[in-house]
Amino acid sequence: MLEFLGSRAPLSILEFFCKNPQKEFYSKEIGEELDLSKATTIKWLKRLVEKGILTETSRGRKKIYRLRWANPFARQMRVILTLSKLIPTLENLTNLRAAYLTGDSAKGTDSPDSPVELLILNRGSEERVRRALDDVSSKIGRSVEARIMTPLEYADLASKKPALHEKLEREKIRLTFPRR
Numbered sequence: 001m002l003e004f005l006g007s008r009a010p011l012s013i014l015e016f017f018c019k020n021p022q023k024e025f026y027s028k029e030i031g032e033e034l035d036l037s038k039a040t041t042i043k044w045l046k047r048l049v050e051k052g053i054l055t056e057t058s059r060g061r062k063k064i065y066r067l068r069w070a071n072p073f074a075r076q077m078r079v080i081l082t083l084s085k086l087i088p089t090l091e092n093l094t095n096l097r098a099a100y101l102t103g104d105s106a107k108g109t110d111s112p113d114s115p116v117e118l119l120i121l122n123r124g125s126e127e128r129v130r131r132a133l134d135d136v137s138s139k140i141g142r143s144v145e146a147r148i149m150t151p152l153e154y155a156d157l158a159s160k161k162p163a164l165h166e167k168l169e170r171e172k173i174r175l176t177f178p179r180r
Contacts, residue, residue, distance in 0.1 A: 009036055010044045017054065017067040018078045019112055024057075024064045053077075075108030079173065082116060085140040087175055093132050097121040097151050100172035107171060115145035119168055121154055 012034045016025075025033075031041035045065055048054040052071050057064045067074050082105055090099055103117035104110035110117075122129050126148050137144045149157070158165040 009034075009040050010048065012036065013041070013044050013048065014053070014077055015081055017065075018074075018081050021067045021069070021078070021112065024066045026062055026064060030065065069109075078108040078110070079106065082110075082140075083173070083175065086116065086118075086136065089136045089139045090175060093129065096129070097123055099175040100168075101175060102147075102168055102172050106173045112142075115143040116140070118144060118146040119154075119172060120146050120148045121151045122148055123150060 013030060013036075016030060016034060027038070027041050027045055030036070030045070031038055034041070036044075045054065045056070045063075049056045049065070051073070053068060053074050054065050055068045057066070069075070079101070082101065086101065090096070093099075098121040100106075100119040101117070102119050104114065105117045118133075120129060129146070129148055133144045133146055154165075157168075
C-alpha cells in the first residue's frame with residue numbers, strides 16, 4: 001500500500017526493520033531477504049544510517065544494522081506500516097461507527113509479536129465484529145486486541161473510568177474509512 005511514496009527499495013528495508021525492530025542484520029542478509037542487489041542495499045542502508053533511522057556497527061570487516069528506536073521517525077514508520085495493513089482490511093466492516101489504533105500500537109513501541117490494540121465504536125453485533133477481527137488478524141499476521149463499545153458506552157466511560165478515557169483520548173489514532 002505504501003509504494004506510492006517512492007522507491008520500493010527503501011520502503012522494503014524500512015518495513016523489514018519495522019517487522020524485526022530488536023534484531024540486527026548484515027547487509028547481505030537484508031539484500032537476500034528483500035531480493036535487492038548488493039549496491040542498492042548498501043546505498044539505502046547508508047542513507048538510512050545518515051538520517052539516524054538505522055544504526056551501523058562494525059564487527060570485523062562486516063557492518064551490522066539495526067532499527068534506531070530513539071528516532072521518532074522509526075517509531076512513526078511502524079505506526080504507518082500498521083495502519084497500511086489495518087485500513088484496507090477494516091474498511092469492509094459494516095455498522096462500524098469508528099475504529100482507533102490505541103496503546104503501544106499507536107505509539108509505535110509495540111513489539112512484532114504483541115497484539116495490535118484497537119478501540120472500536122460499533123452499533124451492530126459485537127460478535128460479528130469479533131469474527132471480522134479474526135479475519136483482520138489473519139490478513140495482517142498479528143493478533144488483534146479490541147475494546148468494542150457502542151458510542152454511548154464510550155461517552156459513559158468518561159464519567160465511570162476517567163483515567164482510562166483520558167488515556168484513550170490522548171493516544172488514539174482514528175482509522176477513517178471511505179463512506180459507501
